[in-house]
Amino acid sequence: MDWMRWHDDYDRPGSPLARRLQVVREQIGTALDRSPSGPLRVVSLCAGQGRDLLDVLAVHPRRDDVRGRLVELDADNAAYARQSARAAGLHQIEVVTADAAITDHYRGMVPADLVLICGVFGNLTDEDIESTIASCPQLCGTGGTVIWTRDRSLPDRVPLICEWFAEHGFDQRWVSEPDAGFGVGVHRFTGRPQPLASGMRMFTFVGFDVLSRMDAPADGAG
Numbered sequence: 716m717d718w719m720r721w722h723d724d725y726d727r728p729g730s731p732l733a734r735r736l737q738v739v740r741e742q743i744g745t746a747l748d749r750s751p752s753g754p755l756r757v758v759s760l761c762a763g764q765g766r767d768l769l770d771v772l773a774v775h776p777r778r779d780d781v782r783g784r785l786v787e788l789d790a791d792n793a794a795y796a797r798q799s800a801r802a803a804g805l806h807q808i809e810v811v812t813a814d815a816a817i818t819d820h821y822r823g824m825v826p827a828d829l830v831l832i833c834g835v836f837g838n839l840t841d842e843d844i845e846s847t848i849a850s851c852p853q854l855c856g857t858g859g860t861v862i863w864t865r866d867r868s869l870p871d872r873v874p875l876i877c878e879w880f881a882e883h884g885f886d887q888r889w890v891s892e893p894d895a896g897f898g899v900g901v902h903r904f905t906g907r908p909q910p911l912a913s914g915m916r917m918f919t920f921v922g923f924d925v926l927s928r929m930d931a932p933a934d935g936a937g
């Protein structure tokens with residue numbers, strides 16, 4: 716999978732991905748608007764080019780209150796995000812080229828006020844979606860927000876994702892309509908943060924392309 720080119724759809728006006736990006740940006744803006752005054756921390760898992768967070772922060776009144784860490788494995792995407800942060804003067808935003816599944820990469824930046832898990836769940840097995848959500852109390856502070864995405868292709872996992880967040884102390888703030896052409900959810904953590912485990916793997920990023928092949932019948936039909 717070419718994860719640089721995956722971002723090209725963001726530049727096709729009206730594409731589901733472009734519309735999803737718009738919604739994620741709006742939700743990031745709302746979460747920042749509602750955040751308490753003072754310093755804020757943001758982490759983004761599998762951050763890609765950072766187009767969601769960085770474009771919002773560039774013009775948001777809270778921009779200089781925010782320290783953030785974007786964790787992205789693809790070196791070209793990470794370089795793109797780093798350059799965008801620099802160009803926008805967001806000097807408190809770090810971009811780490813690393814496996815976002817490993818808890819150690821968030822040390823010093825969690826519990827965060829805002830956790831972005833966008834473009835991730837569609838690339839994980841159900842078991843790993845659940846284990847990632849179960850890890851969110853290590854990443855998110857009380858009152859903090861998780862913004863996540865999952866496409867609505869069948870089997871539609873959005874209802875299950877909402878159940879799993881509820882089981883782990885998160886209140887549902889907003890979920891996109893089922894027919895929106897994408898899935899975006901916003902959950903707020905009402906529980907107590909858990910200490911960050913050392914060296915823990917939250918998920919294995921399988922990839923939606925590999926997952927769909929795993930689901931296909933062995934003879935390739937259908």
Ligand SMILES: C[S@@+](CC[C@H](N)C(=O)[O-])C[C@H]1O[C@@H](n2cnc3c(N)ncnc32)[C@H](O)[C@@H]1O
Pocket residue numbers: 718721760761762763764765766767786787788789792813814815816832833834835920
């Ligand atoms: C579907 S894209 C989403 C990018 C971004 N979060 C967004 O929504 O625009 C998935 C991203 O995850 C990255 N990725 C894949 N496996 C990863 C891993 N183990 N750790 C960090 N990033 C990973 C890919 O390089 C790609 O940029």
